[in-house]
Amino acid sequence: MFKNPKYLPCLHTFCKLCIHTYIQSSVAKENIKKGFKCPVCRTLVSVGKRSNNPEGWADKLPNNHLIMSMIDRQAIKKLEKICNVCELSNVNQKAVSWCTVCQEALCSTCENCHRKFKMSSHHKIMALQEVLTDKTTSVSRLITCEDHSEKFAEIFCLDHGKPCCTVCATVKHWRCDKVLVIEKAAAGIKEAKQTTEFLELIMLWKKLLDKSIQDTQKHVCSVDIMEHSIFSEIEKLKKDIIEHVNKVEKVAKEELVLKKKGIVTELADIMTEMFSLKSTVNNWHNILSTSINNGSEIQCLVEFNKLVSKKEKLESEIVNATSNIDTLSLTFQRNRVAEKFQENVTSLGKLSIENSKQRTKSESLRSCSIDSVSRTNETNCRTGKVKILFTLDVGENSCNAVSGMFIEDFIFITNNKTKKLLKFGQTGIFQCDIEFDNGPFDITNFRGVEIAVSVPNSRQIHLINIHTMAIGRKIQLTLPVYGLKYFNVNDQFVAACKNSILLLNASNGKKIKETKTSGGQNFCICAYKRNSYVYADGWDSVSCSEDDSIKFTYKSQKLSTPRGIDADFRGNLYICSYSLNSIHQISTSGKLIKIITCEDLGTMDPWVIRFKQNSNKFLVTSLSSGKVVVAEIT
The missing domain is CATH 2.130.10.10 (YVTN repeat-like/Quinoprotein amine dehydrogenase)
Structure with a gap:
């Protein structure tokens, strides 16, 4: 992540080398030719028509400009920032100044040249030490167009929620009603009500998932307690009919273990899904919080719209994951026949799993299920009166x-x-x-x-x-x-x-x-x-x-x-x-x-x-x- 950060459609970020290595091993192991799965949330990343060769997939992934800006800020803080101009020639020369217009670090030589060029002679250039103390100066990489990586995004289409270059604005967004200069579109986004409300919603998701995971973990422990309790009851019944119970004891315990294992497996699957969603929500929180606290207005706008475009799907997944948690109980019903040894007892009792569906809800995530019913015996409702x-x-x-x-x-x-x-x-x-x-x-x-x-x-x-x-x-x-x-x-x-x-x-x-x-x-x-x-x-x-x-x-x-x-x-x-x-x-x-x-x-x-x-x-x-x-x- 600290060198060439790339982000996936699920918004998880990895450094280019790491994700490249992962893609190679993943494609070879899983034999997926049309894409790969995110290492964190396992969402399938489709490469579409990008390339049939996995070697180039990592290069085609978009850069995470927010993380790149954070890396720049950290390097400036440690006075280890490399000159961006020299870096293009594979020369590692420490930077001494920062151009606030080009958003690039410059060494002393490149700074002199920068001041002499007609196009950049009037740019404001500051020493790196001044950049950290001047709160009005933002350290942010210029955002590039998603379709034209060689061009910077100067326009923002509010209709599509995407930044674009002037070419895209002319060709693809000429019919859109709300197309603004990106600086104007980003103005005030950090303090906007929709941004703070969305951040609060993400925090609510985190709390809801935390509680659901905690409740499920407690449930796993309670299933263990139930198991021990039933074992004790089985042993007590065994003492009463010891000569015959030896023949069926093993079968009863194996059935209990299998059913318990089934419950734990089911709960483990539920927790895996919720952990995956929690990871996604944590990532969203980090992205939006970082954008608000450390990013520029433009970056906050871009990251906010990325998240909002996926909000409905994620909210639906969280509601489904947290609203349909079955409380499964292990019970043991003694076989009445088993208490009469002489009557050819063949089992100790009936093991069953009782389902008691509970729904975890919050005011912001309260979801009514559809008017559907379960299939049961064809009987009248109670007395019918x-x-x-x-x-x-x-x-x-x-x-x-x-x-x-x-x-x-x-x-x-x-x-x-x-x-x-x-x-x-x-x-x-x-x-x-x-x-x-x-x-x-x-x-x-x-x-x-x-x-x-x-x-x-x-x-x-x-x-x-x-x-x-x-x-x-x-x-x-x-x-x-x-x-x-x-x-x-x-x-x-x-x-x-x-x-x-x-x-x-x-x-x-x-x-x-x-x-x-x-x-x-x-x-x-x-x-x-x-x-x-x-x-x-x-x-x-x-x-x-x-x-x-x-x-x-x-x-x-x-x-x-x-x-x-x-x-x-x-x-x-x-x-x-x-x-x-x-x-x-x-x-x-x-x-x-x-x-x-x-x-x-x-x-x-x-x-x-x-x-x-x-x-x-x-x-x-x-x-x-x-x-x-x-x-x-x-």
């Missing part, structure tokens, strides 16, 4: 398409007629609302602390912060969408569009796939599992699509104009039969379990049904009454 908890009045009581959902400790309701999104507490107390230009239709959880709201008349999806209730980004679509659900696994929206189902890119709203329905109008959709969703597929039927094929179709004469669809925590599906004032409960295979009448819910014309995640609590909206019933299946 419905208990009404309270009713929400959302205003306007005719032809009013209302949707809603539970998120964290809130209930969010969209009101298409009043053009509002309303926010209630879990007990039904109104908190606040926001108004749209056109009526919102459906609502789904999204990344972090955001929700996504479909606005069909605007052909848009609005992203809204659930705490501030502020509308952030608006995703423009080519078609009006109504029902909306987010798959965080694939980072896609699945949307109902009357006569078809759309898969949309969650970042830009571009259509990935469109599937036509069999008939009727489809306004609602339910994300069922990882790659599954359920939708109205006719005037009296609904279909479940799984991995691009129809898993089942539920059709009934007692189902008419299906609208809202959702699943409880057991995986049973609930379908609003709008025209017949009822809700059909069906199993995971599409078999009818029971029909709930709207009289039992104190409502009519059911439009949307939504369950609270991992709960029997649900809400039902009405197209005609302007009321939302919140109930529970007991």
Whole structure:
């Protein structure tokens, strides 16, 4: 790193010689012809069309100008800086002065020449000792253009977040709206609110990963304790039935060791991923902190935009890594038969791993999972009796398409007629609302602390912060969408569009796939599992699509104009039969379990049904009454 520092797309930095040596050994060992993996985070670095010869890959990597400037500053501090001009001729001559315009160190001979040239005669030249004491003078290498390494970057395109030379600005960025001189673009970046907020976010990532790693390490220790505890129980049972237990003791202990090993291996894999992310976050922190504290404004601007361009991906990886940590417990259940020796005991008990999924969250990284459910036995929810908890009045009581959902400790309701999104507490107390230009239709959880709201008349999806209730980004679509659900696994929206189902890119709203329905109008959709969703597929039927094929179709004469669809925590599906004032409960295979009448819910014309995640609590909206019933299946 202290000679010719090069950085990879993942922003990890290595000296040219080190990364060159690593590339040679890595390509030979892993037999990867199209690139190599970062030594730190193992991200694949694709060389693309650079060269088929790994010998030249290190040369093609971009220089890390920030680190080069830090090296210069350190050399100046020790008065060991070599003249940059002489260095081009492979001559090691100590520098005595610094040109603040050219950002180059000069020996006494080169300084005299520099002062005589017409182009540089007016440049400000300072002694190296003065450079360190003068706080207004920055020691920074001039940044070169990524596409033209022989030219310096004089322009910064804010639209692309990249520095470029005048050639690139003329050829590649002539259509861009915000193209500024790089010094003007960098002015104030160190003190900018976005820079400090981003640095705070990186520090939050560090704390979150530290806590997750610490918790996982404690978990490993607790698994060891569980193992010892179960060993003791096994030994106690062995004393009671010693003559027969010798035959099965070895099998039981081996099974225990294997299961424990499986847990530890799984946890080790999780920690490896988090350590990798922690390394990346530490690197980002070092880069941005160094840019702010020691770099120039230009360097800070460049490094900041490099990091911001990768923020969304890294944040998603951190959320996934820290929000899906299973707490695995080893338990031992004594075999009742084993206590009766004479009854031919063949095992000591059943070893099992109990999953208790816990999610580590922070205010800045709070992520709601998609409305998906696990597959379980096809049974009714408890007794099947419905208990009404309270009713929400959302205003306007005719032809009013209302949707809603539970998120964290809130209930969010969209009101298409009043053009509002309303926010209630879990007990039904109104908190606040926001108004749209056109009526919102459906609502789904999204990344972090955001929700996504479909606005069909605007052909848009609005992203809204659930705490501030502020509308952030608006995703423009080519078609009006109504029902909306987010798959965080694939980072896609699945949307109902009357006569078809759309898969949309969650970042830009571009259509990935469109599937036509069999008939009727489809306004609602339910994300069922990882790659599954359920939708109205006719005037009296609904279909479940799984991995691009129809898993089942539920059709009934007692189902008419299906609208809202959702699943409880057991995986049973609930379908609003709008025209017949009822809700059909069906199993995971599409078999009818029971029909709930709207009289039992104190409502009519059911439009949307939504369950609270991992709960029997649900809400039902009405197209005609302007009321939302919140109930529970007991």
